[in-house]
Amino acid sequence: MNRDLEKLQPYPFEKLADLKAQVTPPADKAHIALSIGEPKHPSPAFVAQVLADNLNCLANYPTTAGMPELRQAIADWCTRRFSLKPGSLDASRAVLPVNGTREAIFAFTQAAVDRRDDALVISPNPFYQIYEGAAYLSGAEPWFLNCDAERGFIPDFDAVPADVWRRCQLLFLCSPGNPTGAVIGRDVLKKLIALSDEYDFIIASDECYSEIYFDEALPPVGLLQVCAELGRDDYRNCVVFHSLSKRSNLPGLRSGFIAGDAALLVPFLSYRTYHGSSMPVQHQLASIAAWNDETHVLENRDKYREKFARVVEILSPVMDVCQPDASFYLWAPTPIDDDKFAQGLFEQQNVTVLPGRYLSREVDGRLPGAGFVRMALVATLEECVEAAERIRAYVESL
16 A cells, blocks of 8 residues: 555544544533534525436536536636636636545645655645645645734745745645635735746645635635736636535535646646546536526525624633634634533533644644634524534533
8 A cells, every 4th residue: 555645644523533432412402513614504406406407417427627518617707706817717728627626636736746755735734634635645745834823824924944935846725714714815825926936836725615705895815816916817837726515505516626727737637537537417517507606605605694793792702703704614712722622512512613733733843723623603593503602601611
């Protein structure tokens, strides 16, 4: 077996299961899960109808590149959402549908990294664990950048040594951030694009939470959007990942895309042809319907706004919580160790949250996720309010 498999750490939810197994929750309280970022709002009925209407497509092999109609729908959505120059995002060469961005992030890393002894993949810390695993199994080493509260949970890119930039082959961004909800601004993205030009590394921006935000006048800026503002209509060395899982409450559809620099995506398509990851035709048709509609996305944001307002109101007297820039995560500091907090909360209130330490790695003697828990406000409004009231009662009992 590949020896690099030994470098993989257990997934955060494996650690959480072990933590919870050590205690018994109260039987008189229904369990409320705020630990997994799995949207629970209803999936759009019109998308389900498209799936049902096209089950005859089960008899067809899908192509790896996907239907031209889907690639064009994605390119059109990107152009509208991020104010791109019309026609600059070539649907035939610069867009590739994927079976969820998790597999695409992993696969793109395998294709992008040139295996060398000194290869680095830079990642935020805390982070989505796929970044780390993808780096190790591509033959590279991850290099973590701490995301601290003092900087609004945005990495200090100015602190990266020149030698690290020289060795960097791939820089992962996550904006809006998982788990913090922090959004990387235009000026920082412009600076990173300039560094990419200087040191010739790829910027891979995970933007899967970009459509969950609170101010309709201020949607999160995207990497391709900043490229367009700079006149970089070839999106050189820049790719973005987007998904219908969060935007459209369709995690089970496993539908997303990667888009950007065609010089990177054309060879990546060749890799995927061997990788064997093709989206079923009926899923592609349903995805076209989803990308072409914004009404359900607006309704989705309204639901999250109400949940955040209610939960923050309940918790703010006892915890230092505030609404994030975007995403559906509440990144909350804990009055005791985060793992002990999560375990005690489960034992006393039957509410599950994710310890922040499970989402980070120690760098320079610091574990930036320690002392925080991630609360995914994905359950119903009633469940989120009930969970917040239980969390408050637990904090007051400490």
